[in-house]
Amino acid sequence: MKRKFLQFLIFFALIPAFSTSVYGYVAGSSNYRIQFDSVNFGGGLSNSATYYQESTFGELATNINASTNYNLKSGYQQMNTVAIAISAPADITLSPAINGLYGGAATGEAGWNVRTDSSAGYTLAIKASTDPALQVSASDYFSNYTVSGSVPDYSWSVSASANEFGFTPEGTDIATRYKDNGSACNQSGGSDASDACWDAISTSNVTIASASSGNSPTGATTTVKFKAEVGGTALKSAGSFSAVITLTALAL
């Protein structure tokens, strides 16, 4: 009976320990929060004129381990701060307005600055909230851009009888899929020609930029250019079309 009581007590005593883990800190008051702690026999912050070192003694098998599918940070020091921030540009209006009787194209762009101090870097993905992305309603819309192959089109091309909406990302961190060699896209180690490598926006996240190291404090800006076109013989009725685009920055 007594033993059972003790077991029960231990069980419930451990719950708060795990509870604090849910909140991301191990101790706190109204004035502070301790994010992580460690029980060990030594360590602390050391520094000189030329270095800062924070060390912890007494932990075993500490390291950052990674594979294709996971990153494992073992040890107190690996639990340092991983922060990511993404700017929020204002909504854009494609211009000029298109005359649906005669056809035409409209363009616009927005830039997102992603800042992370994750030493593993980040990814930036884009998706639309609807399919097709640019629409007035489910029956009045611009079709998503038709890519001629499996990789983005180097040059924008819409047939005379079609109305389409697409995008292209530009920046130093753009994904290989949007890098070009002057005539084709998806070129590893390629360049980033302006107004090249046009793709369709889907309702699933598509990675448009990534880095393998932190870029804090400056961050990296990825500009996404949007374009819509009404073909010469397509005939588009008048209306106010809109697309809700979601950019997701993920620290690795």
Next chain:
Amino acid sequence: MKNRHFYFFFVLFLAVAFFFFSPILSFAENDLLNVNLTVDFSCNNNGECAGNETRDNCPNDCKRTSQGNKPNPVRGCTDPEAVNYNPNADIDDDSCQYSAVPNVSNFSASVNGQDISLSWNNPSNSAGFTFSAVRIVRRTGFFPSGPNDGALIYDSSGENATDSGLSPGTYYYAAYARNSRGEYSSGAVTLGIISPAEKEDEDEKRCEGENCEEDNRGEDPFENFPLVDAKLKQLCGYFCPFKFLQKGKIINFSGIEVPVNGDTELTILTSYDTLPEVLKTIGVTIFDQTDKKKSYSFVLRVDDKKKAYAAVISPFLKTGRYPIAIHVFDYKNQRISRLKGVLVVRASFVKIMWAVIKKTAAPVAITAGMGAGAAEGLFFASKVNSLYDAYLILIRFLGTIFGAVGLKKRRLPWGTVYDSATKRPLDPAYVSALRWGKEYRSAITDLDGRYGFLLPPGIYSLEAKKTHYKFPSQKLSGRGRDEMYDNLYFSGEITVGEGELISRNIPMDPIHFDWNEFAKDKSGYIKFHSRRELVRARIFNGVYVLGFITACLTLIFSPSFFNIGVIVIYLSIVAASVLWRRKHKVVQVKNKISGEPIPFAIVRFFMAGVNEEIKSVVTDELGRFYQLLRPGDYYLTVEERQEGDTYKKIHQSETLHLSSGIIQSDIVIMPSETI
């Protein structure tokens, strides 16, 4: 045992809790962005219907009705009430005309004392217009404004009238052509001036020795009215706002020269809305291209629907440059504008060419073609060796026609005129029966060289004529018969009794043919004749084809019963030729080994079983002959001409069953045949 179970589940619980409640090791941030686009839908209103523009979405640019939009708009008259309404027109180009009655042409007046003689030419009927009559009215002071404005002078379908017993003064006449529906043309105008007697005398003195009638002709009647210093606002081009139309379409031009098709009516019009309301009359004067003193005037009259001022002028027909003047009058009869230019009248190239062909070449080609076709097809061509022969054949043909219709008695042929060297009958040859040295009767031999006379009892002599032949024959002189004919005639008197017939066979010597020379170079001769015959056939057939084509073109451009008849004649010639050749199948006698024909051979036909000679014929220079027998069984022999005017029998056929009386295949003779 129980403790082990407890600690196992406890650790398991911790592990599950660890994974569920562990803090997230990665962070993500996202941002939502609205991308907006405005699409509008507006027409450019540029007056052109293009692309996706339709009458429904861009009515200012597209004027089509139910056919939808067109990228290249058609300009024309879009008013369904107009006579030249174009249902395919997208954009109205102010060419709508509402009356298509052409005016009379050459309307003129000449003064003779107290009378004014009027003359004109009525317009011809055309598609959409049937001429009915001309109504002429007269006014003083100004031209009549309509068919009922003024004194009626004439209303009929003639081309002249006289207005008699007039007092001195200026008289304005307007002639209105009327169609079968009672609609009137805009009016042709002219004027006549009756001078006072003393002035008339002066005029006579002045123009003594000249044609005084011309004093009142050739002036522009509109020039008699003062031209005030007022100009029409020129909106476009020199003649603007006037338009010149032919076949409902506006003639495009720049400058003062208007190109006009002389084969088509010309309409001069202007939209009612483009001219001020104060206007009263628009007059047009066209001057003769060669004599500026001659002129013909018209007025542009507003139609009943008040949509346009228009005048329709009959086709000019003659090409040339016709000076033109357009006068615009206000309600005070003052001219406020005068425009001068030139109508350059041309005929279409095809019409010019056709006029030349029709006038000159066509009749010659058609006639020659007929003649050539008949001659070659009916095998006459080979018989014509001179113009005289052609003449004789023509005379004989006419004689046959007359005989067929009973206008001329047919004579039964009894004698044969033939070539003394080749024994072939001569066709045609002219045979005369002379009495007391003068020609009493004449005949032309038929295809088989035969002639016949039915003479009253008396004493006659015969004479035969043919180009390149000599009569009487020297060659057979003194002989009563030869291998082919008996009862030969050379000269001398023939006594004809009651009911007797002359049945003498007349040999004639060829002038340019020598049998010995011929025999020496038979192959060359045959080749020469074959080639000559081929060339002749090609020429004749070529002329026939050319004539037939010309006849067809004539029928296309000038359809008439006569031209249809010509085509029928051409086709009949072909049909007759085919029938003739079927009935007169030409067969050839030739050497089987060398293939060479056997010329001037005598072919005799015997009735099988009876061994009686029925007919004989001599082959021509190419070994050919034709013979028509009664259907039956025959055999034939061939006698080849030898030197010394003798003949040698070289072939006798087996019995031939000629169901149609015609030998169908050539007679091929082995040289080694023994008879």
